[in-house]
Amino acid sequence: MKIENLIGQKLLFAFKGKQTLSPEIITAFKKYRPSGITLFRPFNVGTLEELKNLNVSLQTLARELDLPLLLIATDQEGGQLMAVGDGTPLPGNMALGATRSKELARKAGQVLGRELAALGINVNYAPCADVNINPQNPVVGVRSFGEDPKLVAELSSAMIEGMQSQGVAATVKHFPGHGDTDSDSHHTLGTVSHSLKRLHAVELIPFISAINADAKLMMTAHLGITSIDGENPPPATLSKNILTKLLRDELDYQGVIITDAMDMHAIRQGGFLGDDSVLAVQAGADILLVTTDPQDQARIAESLLSAGKNGKLDIDDLKLSYERIIKLKKWLAEKNIKPELSVIRSVEHLAIADEIAEKSITLVRDEKNLLPLSLDENKKIAVIVPKPLDLTPADTSSYVTPQLANSIRHYHHNTDEFIVSYSPEEQERNDLIEKLKNYDLIVIGTINAYAEKKQADLVNQILNLNIPTIVIAMRLPYDLAVIPQVSTFLCTYSILEPSMKAVAKAIFGRSQITGQLPVSIPKSG
Secondary structure: OOHHHHHHOOEEEOOOOOOOOOHHHHHHHHHHOOOEEEEOHHHHOOOHHHHHHHHHHHHHHHHHOOOOOOEEEEOEEEOOEEOOOOOOOOOOHHHHHHHOOHHHHHHHHHHHHHHHHHHOOOEEOOOEOOOOOOOOOOOOHHHOOOOOHHHHHHHHHHHHHHHHOOOOEEEEEEEOOOOOOOOOOOOOOEEEOOOHHHHHHOOOHHHHHHHHOOOOEEEEOOEEEHHHHOOOOOOHHHOHHHHHHHHHHHOOOOOEEEOOOOOOOOOOOHHHHHHHHHHHHHHOOOEEEOOOOHHHHHHHHHHHHHHHHOOOOOHHHHHHHHHHHHHHHHHHHHHOOOOOHHHOOOHHHHHHHHHHHHHHOEEEEEOOOOOOOOOOOOOOEEEEEEOOOOOOOOOOHHHOOOOHHHHHHOOOOOEEEEEEOOOOOHHHHHHHHHHHOOOOEEEEEEOOOOOOHHHHHHHHHHHOOOOOEEEEEOOOHHHHHHOOOOOEEEEOOOOOHHHHHHHHHHHOOOOOOOOOOOOOOOOOO
8 A cells, every 4th residue: 555545545625616626626636645625615615506516526536536435524513503504504503402302413413414415425524522511612602512411422422323324424523522611722722621530521421422323533622631631731633642542542432533624723833734734643633634725735745745654654553544534435435325405405304493493492581471472563573683703713603694583573563673783882782772762672682692792781781771672592591691680581592594483483472482401501790
């Protein structure tokens, strides 16, 4: 086996192009013979037909170069991270956590898998098995099923089983657990100081369950674990103690280990990127997730080739890694499930999204018995929604226009909508307050007000109007902690249309509210 082939199968590249393969990626394939491609929404996702044709072109190129089946991967988690925006708008993991339903998690996995398979995508970077304990966590949040390790384990495993039943390999992330950090590894290296005993009692439980569910891939976290690697620990991605000793040897994981994106700034960039890539392979990573920059692709590939030739990388380890990757590709080839594009947003799939949304709606507080709403048709409702932003690179919220007002208008025609900034300044807040004084009921959605003071200030100003007000946390339930005087508070965990329809249906008494909080709300103050 040539060293070039062993190294090539360790590389997952990316490129910019929605309709055709770029000249740069064709050149990279010919030179480095990579294992596959990661598709990103801004770079590769056009119409569904274009995306399917793009993937056909990729597999055709691989055959022409006598390469094994390509891994074609993307982030299709549901909820806040949807690389394929035209897929079924599943509310996401924390909404599933609020339903407490393994069956719905399994169905969600089936929907995700079936729709990706229809597009020619065979690896999904999902589910997120992090246990979201820290309300200040900027990168996980609603991507987690919740704060209970056993619940996260049950729902993660059910989603894996559903997804892989459709011939799409699940990628569990972010090992050994990114749920109790207050930093975003896209921007900096965070550290976790928990003891090994605590890691086994909380963070590792969902990953062990995922291993038992035969998750085909495991994605590493770019965060340091001091109890394993001491003070100033390296990212888990570069830690042999974590990837080999803990994951491979102790937990007996036999699948493919893939790094999180190597362009994230918890990893050294520029000239050091090649060195860190060698460290990742030495630590036990099978595949490196490389992004679109041709320079970075060359840095990583050339560094690994050099390390393979000069003995820095053990040839037997490279062969074992190659065998794991080829085993995964054989599994994908044997499954070979190819649904038609018509399954995407099919009636069946949309009904599953609606069921998850409806069963996730959570009523946390209704102290004045405002619900269910029963208003005279002449009464005026004001609906206020912050404009969604991508709060982390692992976020596609900016593509979404929440349909909260339209959903409420379905039950009460005399409804007006006000779109405000995510972080409204004082003048914007004051102007809106003047307009709201003539309304009989106010419904305001929040998006991470817990971490955005100006948004919380707006809600508190509205509450001081003494007009009946319903607050709907459309992302994280933690928002209640910064608006403690609100009397009616619900959670949707999602800004996608099924959740907006479901909460409107719930507040007008057209459905039973059964969701349960999957996380604890911090005490106010």
